[in-house]
Amino acid sequence: MTDKIQAKIIGASKPRIDGPQKLSGQAMYAADYHLPNMAYAYGVFSTVASGTIDDIDLSQAKQMSGVIDIFHHDHFPDLYRTPSSFAQENKVDETRLPFEDNRVYYPGQFVALVVADTFANARAAAYAVKVKYSADAEPVATLSQALARGDKPKTDDSSGHSRGNPDNAFDSSSNQIDVTYVTPMETHNPMEMHASTASWENGDLVLHEASQGVIFARNVMSKVFGLPPERVEVRSPFIGSGFGSKLWIWPHAIAAAAASREIGRPVQLMVPRHAMFTTTGHRPPTRQQIRIGTDDNGKLTALTHDTVNTTSMTDTYVETTGSCTKSLYDCANLRVSHATIGANHGTPTSMRAPGAAPGLFALESAMDEMAEKLNMDPLEFRKANYTERDQSMDLPFSSIHLMEAFDKGAEKFGWSKRNHEVGSMRDGDEVIGWGMAACNWEALKMNCDARVSLRADGTAFASCATQDIGTGTYTIVAQAVSSITGIPIDRIEVELGDSSYPSGPVSGGSWATATTLPAIAGATRKAVEALKSYAIGDGGAFAGAKAEDLSFDDGQLADDNGKSVAYTDVLQELKLANADGEAHTPGAPQGEYSFRSFGAHFVEVRWDAGISRLRVSRVVSAIDVGQIINEKTSANQVEGAVAMGIGMALFEATDYDERSGLPINNNYAEYLVPVHADQPDDVDVILLDHPDYEFNEFGARGIGEIGITGMAAAVANAVHHATGKRVRELPIRLEELM
Numbered sequence: 031m032t033d034k035i036q037a038k039i040i041g042a043s044k045p046r047i048d049g050p051q052k053l054s055g056q057a058m059y060a061a062d063y064h065l066p067n068m069a070y071a072y073g074v075f076s077t078v079a080s081g082t083i084d085d086i087d088l089s090q091a092k093q094m095s096g097v098i099d100i101f102h103h104d105h106f107p108d109l110y111r112t113p114s115s116f117a118q119e120n121k122v123d124e125t126r127l128p129f130e131d132n133r134v135y136y137p138g139q140f141v142a143l144v145v146a147d148t149f150a151n152a153r154a155a156a157y158a159v160k161v162k163y164s165a166d167a168e169p170v171a172t173l174s175q176a177l178a179r180g181d182k183p184k185t186d187d188s189s190g191h192s193r194g195n196p197d198n199a200f201d202s203s204s205n206q207i208d209v210t211y212v213t214p215m216e217t218h219n220p221m222e223m224h225a226s227t228a229s230w231e232n233g234d235l236v237l238h239e240a241s242q243g244v245i246f247a248r249n250v251m252s253k254v255f256g257l258p259p260e261r262v263e264v265r266s267p268f269i270g271s272g273f274g275s276k277l278w279i280w281p282h283a284i285a286a287a288a289a290s291r292e293i294g295r296p297v298q299l300m301v302p303r304h305a306m307f308t309t310t311g312h313r314p315p316t317r318q319q320i321r322i323g324t325d326d327n328g329k330l331t332a333l334t335h336d337t338v339n340t341t342s343m344t345d346t347y348v349e350t351t352g353s354c355t356k357s358l359y360d361c362a363n364l365r366v367s368h369a370t371i372g373a374n375h376g377t378p379t380s381m382r383a384p385g386a387a388p389g390l391f392a393l394e395s396a397m398d399e400m401a402e403k404l405n406m407d408p409l410e411f412r413k414a415n416y417t418e419r420d421q422s423m424d425l426p427f428s429s430i431h432l433m434e435a436f437d438k439g440a441e442k443f444g445w446s447k448r449n450h451e452v453g454s455m456r457d458g459d460e461v462i463g464w465g466m467a468a469c470n471w472e473a474l475k476m477n478c479d480a481r482v483s484l485r486a487d488g489t490a491f492a493s494c495a496t497q498d499i500g501t502g503t504y505t506i507v508a509q510a511v512s513s514i515t516g517i518p519i520d521r522i523e524v525e526l527g528d529s530s531y532p533s534g535p536v537s538g539g540s541w542a543t544a545t546t547l548p549a550i551a552g553a554t555r556k557a558v559e560a561l562k563s564y565a566i567g568d569g570g571a572f573a574g575a576k577a578e579d580l581s582f583d584d585g586q587l588a589d590d591n592g593k594s595v596a597y598t599d600v601l602q603e604l605k606l607a608n609a610d611g612e613a614h615t616p617g618a619p620q621g622e623y624s625f626r627s628f629g630a631h632f633v634e635v636r637w638d639a640g641i642s643r644l645r646v647s648r649v650v651s652a653i654d655v656g657q658i659i660n661e662k663t664s665a666n667q668v669e670g671a672v673a674m675g676i677g678m679a680l681f682e683a684t685d686y687d688e689r690s691g692l693p694i695n696n697n698y699a700e701y702l703v704p705v706h707a708d709q710p711d712d713v714d715v716i717l718l719d720h721p722d723y724e725f726n727e728f729g730a731r732g733i734g735e736i737g738i739t740g741m742a743a744a745v746a747n748a749v750h751h752a753t754g755k756r757v758r759e760l761p762i763r764l765e766e767l768m
């Protein structure tokens with residue numbers, strides 16, 4: 031066991047070290063690369079939801095200026111499918127290859143790809159491609175349509191859980207609620223659109239991809255093109271976020287790479303915003319039935335949470351809404367189940383806090399409904415069912431400070447002043463509603479490799495094939511190296527986002543921090559060991575000494591006789607450029623603990639019935655994610671998640687027309703995301719900062735997703751408190767409140 035990391039740099043509020051590069055325009059994104067002789071590709075996207083392609087008429091498009099080639103199912107190289115596997119690090123959500131055959135499974139599917147000398151020429155020619163379809167008569171556009179047709183949902187056995195006797199216990203409970211919640215399809219809308227810039231040299235592929243996971247992307251591309259992984263390099267040094275949509279490879283990247291190899295020129299393909307609504311994943315719509323039973327003291331006696339979500343016609347994606355329900359509260363009789371049903375959509379994928387975000391909307395709304403029925407304060411009801419044991423795994427939580435999150439959040443918010451009567455709190459024309467909900471997210475940690483060099487010029491270098499998706503990973507890696515070496519973070523160069531670096535994790539699931547930092551720390555210590563071995567060798571500053579008698583602190587190598595030499599001098603005297611170290615760290619320890627993060631949101635809404643205006647005016651979020659590595663970037667994560675949670679509660683929904691099966695609002699104008707005017711006057715983030723050393727030596731569990739969990743429920747609960755309207759279908763629309 032290594033010493034616990036306690037250096038002051040850990041937990042400090044540090045601005046992002048890559049900030050100046052981003053603000054000055056030097057940070058390069060996937061579509062910023064303009065390679066010599068590069069061509070541009072633009073997709074032709076299916077305008078039917080389901081059917082077959084009968085004919086593709088290229089006569090006009092081929093004549094247009096600058097057109098180099100047009101690919102489609104009769105003119106595309108044979109490629110290989112990848113067996114989608116998370117464990118083998120080559121996961122994809124859409125296993126079908128682009129242009130595999132003439133079938134159309136969803137609107138917006140790539141049906142052709144025009145490659146031309148400029149972006150404008152490629153796009154113009156794409157619009158001139160005429161595709162004839164035989165459209166199937168009854169596409170499945172929505173979850174309710176799929177259910178109404180009587181299609182049978184397919185149960186996912188691997189994600190279900192049952193304990194005790196939930197159905198009998200429910201039937202014999204003194205107090206019962208049985209309610210169904212509905213969440214819509216939501217679409218990831220990162221600022222940066224998906225993009226691929228592909229080039230080949232001597233049969234090797236280099237792909238600049240807007241990616242949250244260069245290693246997975248590299249592995250998938252190597253499978254698809256039948257190449258050994260070392261002949262594929264995927265680069266993603268900067269992305270304009272992804273929210274999960276950029277975790278895995280989508281058809282556009284394969285199409286761009288194949289087109290580039292075919293025409294013998296670099297090819298760049300950007301996915302237009304409308305196609306990001308169809309071909310790069312989405313959060314699927316869900317229907318969730320929740321039943322809660324309690325005794326007369328408000329103790330849970332039964333809980334069931336049964337969900338169905340739509341998936342695509344070709345692949346199965348399960349939205350694991352019960353992932354928090356199974357362990358958040360103390361309840362002996364409990365079941366969660368998940369099922370999927372096919373729809374003519376592209377395959378869904380992880381969207382920030384997959385499963386948990388829609389799942390906790392349902393559970394934490396239902397907890398509020400039960401509290402009301404019991405005439406209990408909703409916070410007290412939750413506290414009455416607190417547990418420190420994960421009953422789904424029969425293991426204790428490694429570290430849980432949910433009670434402190436409840437108490438600190440409540441105190442900061444002023445929860446004790448809540449008048450529990452609906453509509454009772456007013457401020458002029460506005461009715462004020464106060465609601466709360468718990469947050470919950472699994473803490474995960476993966477395998478990781480890293481490399482660190484201490485350099486003779488007083489700088490250090492760290493590299494890992496993980497990515498910084500805007501969250502601050504570059505900065506915390508520098509903090510980790512600094513915490514061990516004392517080298518200031520502005521002298522630490524960090525390289526991420528290239529699959530040729532030591533293998534690192536996907537930036538997703540809130541596991542990048544917990545995964546990457548221990549490997550970086552391990553590599554740093556190995557570099558220090560190398561430094562010591564040089565120092566004690568011939569001509570070294572401590573020649574003849576024993577390595578274990580030397581200490582390294584604040585950039586100084588010292589023995590116990592009071593001799594101290596700067597590490598730069600040690601290296602320079604030996605004419606050595608660096609001391610290097612590499613390390614591998616394993617995934618999360620298994621078997622003794624359940625690792626989860628916790629928190630609570632307290633939300634104030636204001637409803638002005640006279641002008642039908644609803645807004646979220648105040649949010650206090652208390653978050654328990656273990657050690658905070660960087661206070662600034664951590665708080666940013668929660669603030670961003672709160673904004674996204676407000677979007678989920680009040681605005682976001684991707685709608686499909688049930689007659690045509692086509693998307694309706696697949697653009698930034700009609701797909702509503704919260705803007706500045708929708709933000710609360712105040713978002714107060716409380717970071718509890720209790721290190722979880724059972725999880726890793728930094729005690730950090732990660733903070734990307736937890737802030738969105740519970741947020742939509744807290745808003746819905748506040749809306750109920752203000753208006754008396756219990757909205758069980760997201761988003762909450764004003765017409766529901768009138």
Ligand code: MOS
Pocket residue numbers: 242272273274275277380381382383384537538539540
């Ligand atoms: Mo997050 S949905 O794991 O990118």
